[in-house]
Amino acid sequence: MGAVSPTLDATFFALSDPQRRGILERLGRGPATLSQLAEPSGLTLNGIKKHVGILEFAGLVETEKVGRVRECRLGPATTLSEAGGWIEAHRRTWEGRLNRFERFVEGAE
Amino acid sequence: MGAVSPTLDATFFALSDPQRRGILERLGRGPATLSQLAEPSGLTLNGIKKHVGILEFAGLVETEKVGRVRECRLGPATTLSEAGGWIEAHRRTWEGRLNRFERFVEGAE
DNA sequence: GCGATACTGCACCCATCGGTGCACTGTATC
DNA sequence: GATACAGTGCACCGATGGGTGCAGTATCGC
Numbered sequence: 375m376g377a378v379s380p381t382l383d384a385t386f387f388a389l390s391d392p393q394r395r396g397i398l399e400r401l402g403r404g405p406a407t408l409s410q411l412a413e414p415s416g417l418t419l420n421g422i423k424k425h426v427g428i429l430e431f432a433g434l435v436e437t438e439k440v441g442r443v444r445e446c447r448l449g450p451a452t453t454l455s456e457a458g459g460w461i462e463a464h465r466r467t468w469e470g471r472l473n474r475f476e477r478f479v480e481g482a483e
Numbered sequence: 484m485g486a487v488s489p490t491l492d493a494t495f496f497a498l499s500d501p502q503r504r505g506i507l508e509r510l511g512r513g514p515a516t517l518s519q520l521a522e523p524s525g526l527t528l529n530g531i532k533k534h535v536g537i538l539e540f541a542g543l544v545e546t547e548k549v550g551r552v553r554e555c556r557l558g559p560a561t562t563l564s565e566a567g568g569w570i571e572a573h574r575r576t577w578e579g580r581l582n583r584f585e586r587f588v589e590g591a592e
Numbered sequence: 593g594c595g596a597t598a599c600t601g602c603a604c605c606c607a608t609c610g611g612t613g614c615a616c617t618g619t620a621t622c
Numbered sequence: 623g624a625t626a627c628a629g630t631g632c633a634c635c636g637a638t639g640g641g642t643g644c645a646g647t648a649t650c651g652c
Contacts, residue, residue, distance in 0.1 A: 382504070390494075395491070420643085526612095598648085601645090605643105607641105608638085608640095615631090616629100616631080
């Protein structure tokens with residue numbers, strides 16, 4: 375419990391880039407090929423491939439080579455759920471602590 | 484809407500490191516000085532300071548120099564909420580899309 | 593079969609990250 | 623005032639990230 379979680383690492387890291395969040399949003403509107411992802415981003419195919427690789431490593435997207443095209447779609451939602459779960463869990467202790475702190479401030483100042 | 488969000492960038496990036504998540508968990512149990520954060524981590528004071536700096540930049544922690552000690556506590560919960568909000572919002576489209584995809588697979592295979 | 597297309601692999605660049613050590617400043621403490 | 627203590631600033635290091643270009647390779651369309 376509380377041990378290191380490579381999955382959390384990878385997921386949060388993958389989400390920390392606007393370009394990658396953009397890819398996720400785009401894939402949320404349907405699958406796309408690498409070229410289709412690259413086109414609106416202004417990046418190279420290689421640049422996109424790296425981003426997709428990071429997203430794929432985090433389990434956020436899945437890719438499949440079909441013909442000469444690589445199709446990208448959203449991966450299983452469990453990955454996002456895990457990250458969301460972490461945030462939600464900590465938001466609770468967070469708010470509890472802030473309440474306690476504010477009570478302290480009110481009493482001290 | 485959909486524009487780049489430096490806040491999201493910084494928050495997700497800050498959360499992508501187990502050491503930093505550890506700091507957040509520790510601060511969830513109460514404020515601490517840099518030395519107190521450094522001690523159980525096996526890191527240098529400088530190493531901890533950098534992590535705290537990243538967390539502070541993301542708005543996840545606040546620090547205050549009191550005497551010769553720097554006290555660290557959790558920052559406003561809004562930062563975490565924003566990140567949680569992003570995840571939650573996308574988890575919806577996610578699951579919607581997966582359902583549609585599964586229907587497609589069932590029909591196709 | 594041939595040319596265009598869609599990707600892949602590789603090497604490369606520069607910036608940043610994670611982490612260190614060291615010299616320093618400011619604050620307690622005696 | 624001298625000493626220990628908590629942090630700070632700076633320079634440094636190796637590894638990695640984001641991004642590029644270029645030379646392949648596989649596939650599609652004619």
